[in-house]
Amino acid sequence: MLNAITPANGTRRPSIVIVGAGFGGLSAAKALAKADADITIIDRRNHHLFQPLLYQVATAALGPNQIASPIRSIVRKHRNTSVILDEAINVDRVNQEVILRDRAVSYDYLILATGAQDSYFGHDEWAPYAPALKTLENANDIRERILLAFERAELEEDGAERDRLLTFVIVGGGPTGVELAGAIAELAKRALSCDFRTTRCHDAKVVLAEAGSRLLPSFSETVSNYAYRALEQRGVDVRLGVPVTDCNEVGVKIGEDHIAAATVIWAAGVKASPAGEWIGAATDRAGRASVNHDLTVEGAANVFVIGDTASVIGADGRPVPGLAPAAKQQGAYVGKLIMRRLRGDHTAAPFRYKDFGALATVGRSAAVVEVGGFRLTGFAAWLFWCVVHIYFLIGFRTRIVIALDWLWSYFTLDRGARLIVGARTGAADMNNATRKSAAAAAISVAR
Amino acid sequence: MLNAITPANGTRRPSIVIVGAGFGGLSAAKALAKADADITIIDRRNHHLFQPLLYQVATAALGPNQIASPIRSIVRKHRNTSVILDEAINVDRVNQEVILRDRAVSYDYLILATGAQDSYFGHDEWAPYAPALKTLENANDIRERILLAFERAELEEDGAERDRLLTFVIVGGGPTGVELAGAIAELAKRALSCDFRTTRCHDAKVVLAEAGSRLLPSFSETVSNYAYRALEQRGVDVRLGVPVTDCNEVGVKIGEDHIAAATVIWAAGVKASPAGEWIGAATDRAGRASVNHDLTVEGAANVFVIGDTASVIGADGRPVPGLAPAAKQQGAYVGKLIMRRLRGDHTAAPFRYKDFGALATVGRSAAVVEVGGFRLTGFAAWLFWCVVHIYFLIGFRTRIVIALDWLWSYFTLDRGARLIVGARTGAADMNNATRKSAAAAAISVAR
Numbered sequence: 023m024l025n026a027i028t029p030a031n032g033t034r035r036p037s038i039v040i041v042g043a044g045f046g047g048l049s050a051a052k053a054l055a056k057a058d059a060d061i062t063i064i065d066r067r068n069h070h071l072f073q074p075l076l077y078q079v080a081t082a083a084l085g086p087n088q089i090a091s092p093i094r095s096i097v098r099k100h101r102n103t104s105v106i107l108d109e110a111i112n113v114d115r116v117n118q119e120v121i122l123r124d125r126a127v128s129y130d131y132l133i134l135a136t137g138a139q140d141s142y143f144g145h146d147e148w149a150p151y152a153p154a155l156k157t158l159e160n161a162n163d164i165r166e167r168i169l170l171a172f173e174r175a176e177l178e179e180d181g182a183e184r185d186r187l188l189t190f191v192i193v194g195g196g197p198t199g200v201e202l203a204g205a206i207a208e209l210a211k212r213a214l215s216c217d218f219r220t221t222r223c224h225d226a227k228v229v230l231a232e233a234g235s236r237l238l239p240s241f242s243e244t245v246s247n248y249a250y251r252a253l254e255q256r257g258v259d260v261r262l263g264v265p266v267t268d269c270n271e272v273g274v275k276i277g278e279d280h281i282a283a284a285t286v287i288w289a290a291g292v293k294a295s296p297a298g299e300w301i302g303a304a305t306d307r308a309g310r311a312s313v314n315h316d317l318t319v320e321g322a323a324n325v326f327v328i329g330d331t332a333s334v335i336g337a338d339g340r341p342v343p344g345l346a347p348a349a350k351q352q353g354a355y356v357g358k359l360i361m362r363r364l365r366g367d368h369t370a371a372p373f374r375y376k377d378f379g380a381l382a383t384v385g386r387s388a389a390v391v392e393v394g395g396f397r398l399t400g401f402a403a404w405l406f407w408c409v410v411h412i413y414f415l416i417g418f419r420t421r422i423v424i425a426l427d428w429l430w431s432y433f434t435l436d437r438g439a440r441l442i443v444g445a446r447t448g449a450a451d452m453n454n455a456t457r458k459s460a461a462a463a464a465i466s467v468a469r
Numbered sequence: 470m471l472n473a474i475t476p477a478n479g480t481r482r483p484s485i486v487i488v489g490a491g492f493g494g495l496s497a498a499k500a501l502a503k504a505d506a507d508i509t510i511i512d513r514r515n516h517h518l519f520q521p522l523l524y525q526v527a528t529a530a531l532g533p534n535q536i537a538s539p540i541r542s543i544v545r546k547h548r549n550t551s552v553i554l555d556e557a558i559n560v561d562r563v564n565q566e567v568i569l570r571d572r573a574v575s576y577d578y579l580i581l582a583t584g585a586q587d588s589y590f591g592h593d594e595w596a597p598y599a600p601a602l603k604t605l606e607n608a609n610d611i612r613e614r615i616l617l618a619f620e621r622a623e624l625e626e627d628g629a630e631r632d633r634l635l636t637f638v639i640v641g642g643g644p645t646g647v648e649l650a651g652a653i654a655e656l657a658k659r660a661l662s663c664d665f666r667t668t669r670c671h672d673a674k675v676v677l678a679e680a681g682s683r684l685l686p687s688f689s690e691t692v693s694n695y696a697y698r699a700l701e702q703r704g705v706d707v708r709l710g711v712p713v714t715d716c717n718e719v720g721v722k723i724g725e726d727h728i729a730a731a732t733v734i735w736a737a738g739v740k741a742s743p744a745g746e747w748i749g750a751a752t753d754r755a756g757r758a759s760v761n762h763d764l765t766v767e768g769a770a771n772v773f774v775i776g777d778t779a780s781v782i783g784a785d786g787r788p789v790p791g792l793a794p795a796a797k798q799q800g801a802y803v804g805k806l807i808m809r810r811l812r813g814d815h816t817a818a819p820f821r822y823k824d825f826g827a828l829a830t831v832g833r834s835a836a837v838v839e840v841g842g843f844r845l846t847g848f849a850a851w852l853f854w855c856v857v858h859i860y861f862l863i864g865f866r867t868r869i870v871i872a873l874d875w876l877w878s879y880f881t882l883d884r885g886a887r888l889i890v891g892a893r894t895g896a897a898d899m900n901n902a903t904r905k906s907a908a909a910a911a912i913s914v915a916r
Binding site: 085087094105107173176177218220426 | 541
């Protein structure tokens with residue numbers, strides 16, 4: 023049963039539907055906050071996630087609620103905007119409706135901002151052994167895998183198995199992989215090192231595997247080299263130029279080299295959400311919809327695709343990168359364009375991406391910043407990274423709390439969010455009775 | 470396979486085993502921090518939980534990591550103490566071993582501090598429809614039930630079903646029930662009221678059902694009356710003197726009165742953990758082990774039971790209440806007693822409970838404090854409540870963060886921790902396709 027939602031007062035204002043409340047979708051909503059139209063935001067989650075800090079939840083530095091805000095709160099003051107917690111599954115271009123699980127929503131303008139999902143390059147069977155990091159659930163799951171590995175190592179009497187439990191492999195040397203490797207090394211060698219009695223957390227081994235020839239390929243070579251050295255200083259074993267050829271219950275195979283590892287994390291690739299298929303747009307190899315210079319889809323001047331779901335060629339002829347600032351700029355661009363259309367102005371300057379540079383952090387006191395020709399590494403870059411991330415976090419309160427948490431972690435080397443609370447899914451490495459029951463004990467619902 | 474864990478260095482220091490890292494167990498560990506003995510803390514969770522604030526996680530005021538600390542961190546500086554993440558399932562008194570899931574741990578002294586669990590008074594079949602609030606998982610589950618109820622009401626077209634979704638019943642008028650009722654009323658009428666477009670959150674109905682003749686039966690009658698009035702002012706429908714006679718997928722039956730409610734929370738009763746049975750002690754109706762005046766079990770001078778697992782008669786002949794301060798005092802008492810025994814001093818003054826009074830909060834700016842003859846209600850009591858709870862929270866960082874969060878909530882009426890992240894278990898109220906798919910959408914794993 024599909025019920026189109028029409029304005030309650032019966033008048034027919036234009037209906038603008040935004041699918042996805044990530045950086046792009048919320049930025050569009052903000053630009054449309056004063057539009058004489060009904061804005062509907064659809065998301066299958068009730069919260070906006072600040073994904074650049076997701077790895078900090080996975081490594082117990084921040085709690086989930088510190089990097090997520092309820093969508094309804096964010097758009098509370100937009101009186102023209104309503105929020106639907108539901109999942110879009112298709113678009114009916116003929117009837118101009120977004121199809122949700124059990125209803126449909128009519129649109130006059132449609133903005134698809136559904137983001138990206140992880141890609142195992144045709145090896146989806148690796149997913150249970152090497153979880154990716156896209157959602158809060160992923161982050162909770164990975165945090166519990168990491169913490170449980172240390173707990174099990176503490177009780178394990180077999181030396182080889184203990185080594186396997188204390189080996190952590192991150193696949194993919196982009197910003198997420200580099201940040202995760204640095205954070206896990208610091209977690210093991212600093213935050214946890216005083217907490218165990220028989221386990222020597224210093225013995226924990228962190229491997230970062232990148233199939234390409236250098237880390238952080240979107241940065242300059244100088245930055246790649248800095249990141250490499252900074253990770254090596256932290257004891258991370260960086261393997262370049264060899265692809266992962268298998269992930270299984272024992273560990274991971276890098277080239278011909280088997281590494282026994284209880285915890286493997288996938289940070290190697292993304293593909294677009296299927297929104298391109300919903301609207302029948304041409305898509306590239308990563309599933310991203312090709313869009314015009316005004317971010318509309320060919321043949322539908324009222325359907326826009328933005329962010330990681332779109333393959334956008336900037337005004338300078340270069341592809342726009344899949345980064346949060348790019349998605350935000352696209353959202354703002356589309357919002358303003360629709361505002362002009364509502365006023366009867368149908369002109370449209372093509373979308374221009376302003377490149378404010380790129381940022382990545384390797385760990386405490388070490389980061390890389392690259393803005394145009396300007397480059398910064400080390401402690402100054404790390405401070406800059408902290409300030410930028412705190413500034414862009416949505417919500418004043420969250421900013422204060424995160425700033426305090428980071429200051430605290432910096433001075434004490436502590437990690438406050440080290441909780442094992444949920445049932446672990448995809449329990450790939452629980453292949454013998456000992457580990458099974460240790461996990462069962464850890465996750466059993468206390469009464 | 471059971472392996473007794475013996476000290477690594479081969480010398481035979483006395484082994485003191487503490488089962489349970491709640492208020493009692495940790496307090497004992499602290500008193501034993503300098504003992505010339507090997508202390509082992511066993512808990513099936515990796516974290517200590519500050520249970521008095523659990524209802525704040527359930528009502529989205531605090532995040533889970535703000536009221537929980539890793540046990541290993543808490544005892545990090547006790548060089549004689551190790552922590553085992555595993556579940557105790559029995560005690561072998563003959564061989565002096567605690568039996569865990571797949572090992573055993575020898576003890577010379579044993580402290581059982583395993584706490585209490587919820588009791589449905591013989592109606593365990595009500596549990597799926599009326600979850601209790603004892604663990605972080607419970608709190609996450611209840612928070613998601615509450616938030617999803619509002620989300621579903623926003624999309625529901627049937628008026629009766631919308632009313633059912635906006636009805637919240639709390640069973641039990643003790644401190645937890647009173648605090649939950651007040652917090653849910655404030656959540657609906659303040660934090661959420663601006664966030665929805667079609668749902669009128671002000672219409673949310675909160676019912677507090679207590680079978681006895683007054684709220685907060687452990688306080689004086691004046692305090693009970695204050696709590697009753699404060700809840701009524703917040704719009705809570707308080708029903709006294711009528712027991713709950715059924716919980717099912719539609720709602721709850723109070724006496725002969727059916728209330729259609731999508732969210733029912735059980736705060737009506739507890740029973741002790743089964744530790745009393747493990748050691749073959751005499752137990753009372755609530756399953757608590759009877760102990761001697763020095764908190765040992767009859768016939769075993771080296772086995773102690775403390776906290777909610779024990780039925781303790783104070784030196785004044787009155788039963789000691791099941792409160793956090795009582796558990797802490799008992800833990801400290803037993804720790805010091807064992808310290809004396811290790812020095813060869815086998816005297817023992819009986820345990821004396823120091824009653825520092827009782828505290829409960831009804832909501833923002835309203836609480837009750839009762840210390841001996843002294844009584845405080847209203848804003849001053851609420852401030853006192855805040856200070857006491859922040860003071861007793863473990864960890865300096867947590868204290869600052871919680872203080873900030875409360876100040877923030879107080880001035881803005883906002884609730885920051887409103888996240889729906891996990892798969893809801895015990896999905897009792899998803900009995901038609903609409904609700905099923907709304908939930909599926911809400912909890913589907915985003916990619």
